[in-house]
Amino acid sequence: MRLSNLFAGERATPPALPNFDSTTAFVRATARYLRGEEFPALGMMHPKLAPLGARLNTLPKNVRTQFLTHGGGNEGISPDELGDVDIERFREWVVDQYPEKGYPAVVVGSSNGAAVYLAAMLGVPWLPQTFLVPIRRDCHPDAIREDIQWGLEHAEPFLEANPDVSLHQMHDPNQDRLMVRKLAYFRSKSRTLGDAYEEFIETVLAEDGTVISLECKYDWPAIDLGERHSFQVGGLGGLEPEEYYEGSETVANFLASQDADIREWDVPEPDGRLPESEWGFEPALREDLERFADERGYDARRLAFDDPRDLSPFVADWYRRRYADRDRSVDRLLVQSFALVEPWWTIRTGSVPYWSAFNTEPDVAFLEDYLEGADPYDEIRATLFGHGVESAGLASTDRWREALGRATDRHGFVGVDTDEFPYDVETHVRYHRDLPREIEARHPHLPPLEFEAFDSRTGEIADDYEITWERLRDDDR
Secondary structure (H helix, E strand, C coil), X not given: CCHHHHCCCCCCCCCCCCCCCHHHHHHHHHHHHHCCCCCHXXXXXXXXXXXXXXXXXXXXXHHHHHHXXXXXXXXXXXXXXXXXXXXXXXXXXXXXCCCCCCEEEEEEECCCHHHHHHHHHHCCCEEECEEEEEEECCCCCCCHHHHHHHHHHHHHHHHHHCCCEEEEEEECCXXXXXXXXXXXXXXXXXXXXXXXXHHHHHHHEEEEEEEEEEEECCEEEEEEEECCEEEEECCCCCCCHHHHHHCCHHHHHHHHHCCCCCCCCCCCCCCEEEECCCCCCCCHHHHHHHHHHHHHCCEEEEEEECCHHHHHHHHHHHHHHHHHHCCCCCXXXXXXXXXXXXXXXXXXXXXXXXXXXXXXXXXXXXXXXXXXXXXXXXXXXXXXXXCCCCCXXXXXXXXXXXXXXXXXXXXXECCCCCCCCCCCCCHHHHHHHHHHHHCCCCCCCCCCCCHHHHHHHHHHHHHHCCCEEEECCCCCC
């Protein structure tokens, strides 16, 4: 069965916008929570097919990896269709997901799992800057120069059709080793709000409302391929950026484990550093957001941070504070990996949400740093995203269990088959099914936090976290 058939939810994305990407998962999760709905199977799987998705681990490992490779490839478009891709259609899809009602604020900017929970806490929409366009083509995962040349030959129609975006082409032969065999990754970053976002904000935002620019300043070495077009090798995960370009013992061992005939990747020298393709923020959007807010008389704020994971402690502690204010337990932490976010059940079970960008050693270290400085948790549980590759820098389930063991009472995983990880493709269904089974506590959903209270308190505590919270325009407001 094709992955695109198995994962086919009620609200299909427009042509060229994949179901499997982090951005689409985060939009669906946020919008479902605002609609008062659960978020099963990443919002993609038809309910009738969920039982089948929960039995995929019975297949041999090589069949599961082929399933991910070819199934993901089925979400790609033909290179001949690149000139027909309209990013404005993607923005229209985003705003169509949200209830059309009044909001005190709207968040616009970087893709981030913790931002899902920030938006849920405030009861406001999150509008992403970054969109992935996957394109079908065959490429050896280590043939990086070939992919660069392919991008040079195919990007122009896309860039001409979308003059208000920058193209951050990405090729990760480590974490995305399965998918890059069948897909080219064109990630676009909007440099303007666009008509759909502007019309939506004008329709739903209160007259004295606030537009929040969510800015992850994480950058990455990039190769300049022309105006508004760059190429990024690798991405946030278990390797340092320089290891993709310069090699390392870790890279050599990984390539040996993959039976590759090389021990380092052949990559041109980068020309500089640009916003990281999946998580980084393109500053041109802030300028357009300021222009829009000034013309409409909205307040405009900037919430900025250096690393995608820097937002997680700030959001987690805000939920602890909110639970404490309502005399609830503040002692249960739920660590959620990559796209496996579920705000409806997280808040229903009284769990404090902590987002982990992926399953790597640095992600474990970020979690441990947070736990070191936080009041102890009695219970800590985690999901792990199954991507089908024993990638360099991946943290083992034992390593994760060690970190979760900092709980004073119970700890463990939710929806994870530890014997099959990272080939545990069932976890994309099981995380939602097992969450209410593993955590029996039930609480009413929280009412939205008043924005003025959030603004005031965040201004007081921002220096305690790796974040910046500031007004974009100096005025009398």
